[in-house]
Amino acid sequence: MLKIEGLHAGYGGFEVLRDVSIEVGAGETVAVLGPNGAGKSTLLKVIAGLLKPSSGAIHFENRRIDGKAPYEIVEMGISLVPEGGRLFPELTVYSNLMMGSFNKRTRRYFKDSLEEVASLFPIIKQRKNQVAGLMSGGERQMVAIARALMSRPKLLMLDEPSSGLAPKIVASIFEFVKEIKDRGYSVLMVEQTVKKAVNVADHIYLLESGRVEFHGKKEDFLENPKIKRSYLGI
Numbered sequence: 001m002l003k004i005e006g007l008h009a010g011y012g013g014f015e016v017l018r019d020v021s022i023e024v025g026a027g028e029t030v031a032v033l034g035p036n037g038a039g040k041s042t043l044l045k046v047i048a049g050l051l052k053p054s055s056g057a058i059h060f061e062n063r064r065i066d067g068k069a070p071y072e073i074v075e076m077g078i079s080l081v082p083e084g085g086r087l088f089p090e091l092t093v094y095s096n097l098m099m100g101s102f103n104k105r106t107r108r109y110f111k112d113s114l115e116e117v118a119s120l121f122p123i124i125k126q127r128k129n130q131v132a133g134l135m136s137g138g139e140r141q142m143v144a145i146a147r148a149l150m151s152r153p154k155l156l157m158l159d160e161p162s163s164g165l166a167p168k169i170v171a172s173i174f175e176f177v178k179e180i181k182d183r184g185y186s187v188l189m190v191e192q193t194v195k196k197a198v199n200v201a202d203h204i205y206l207l208e209s210g211r212v213e214f215h216g217k218k219e220d221f222l223e224n225p226k227i228k229r230s231y232l233g234i
Contacts, residue, residue, distance in 0.1 A: 001026045001186050002047070002078075002155055007056035009046045015054070016042045018210040024155065024203075029177070029187040031197040033231070034207035040190040041083060043207070044157050047188075048080040049073045060155070075103045077154035083163050085144030089133025093124065093143050096132050100150030109152060117146040120179060138169035145176065149185075156180065158189040162196070174200055194231045198222065206231075 002024040010016040016039045024030045032040050045051040047058060049070040058066040065073055079100075087096050097117065101110045118124040121142045127135065132143060141161060148156055161177070162170040174196045181187055181200065191197035198204060204221040206214035214224065221227055 003059045005057045007053050009053040016210050020212055022205055024186055024188050026186055028202045029181045029200055030203045031201035032190045032205045033194055038207040039210040040207055041159050044159050044190055074151055075105050079148040079151045079153035080157045081144050081148045083160040085140045087132040087140055087144055092129050093132055094128040096147050097150050100147035106152045113150045117149050121146050138165050155186045160190055162193045
């Protein structure tokens with residue numbers, strides 16, 4: 001579904017991503033792991049069209065998308081949940097969800113999409129008229145994921161979905177990720193909570209200093225001696 005080849009990208013004269021190649025298959029959950037500053041969030045920004053690569057290619061369903069505007073990429077079926085959710089804090093939950101289905105391809109399916117996300121996140125019905133800025137961090141993250149799903153994506157990208165949340169809430173977020181996967185969505189997730197991310201992923205990529213240092217199935221990731229020491233505490 002998604003194929004990235006030889007991607008280089010950065011900010012100004014500073015190169016963050018160096019020759020990165022990644023693939024996400026239909027119906028797969030792929031986790032991109034690594035330390036702070038490895039380039040994980042930058043990778044998602046480039047895919048979403050928020051940052052232009054200096055070289056390399058990104059194909060989505062056999063169509064090249066690097067160079068396209070963010071709204072075009074959303075309409076093609078890629079949606080990003082940014083770190084922290086980035087809801088419109090002064091708007092209600094309902095209005096935030098409306099913003100999620102604003103593109104031409106999906107606005108006519110608003111009611112159907114609303115029913116689907118409400119079945120996944122019951123809090124939607126309970127709090128639809130609440131101002132988003134007054135919700136807890138975990139509640140805002142759920143609404144942020146729901147807003148992304150309102151665009152009816154084929155590929156959902158999650159940037160650090162557990163960031164800043166209490167352990168109990170983190171467990172709930174990953175349960176939702178499992179449910180999203182079971183419903184047939186493809187997921188590309190950037191995360192620092194390694195063990196929980198690995199539990200829901202089919203394939204793992206490890207970024208260090210902007211380069212892919214490991215890629216493979218999660219079983220291979222869990223058995224890699226260096227990864228056991230550095231990331232799993234074994």
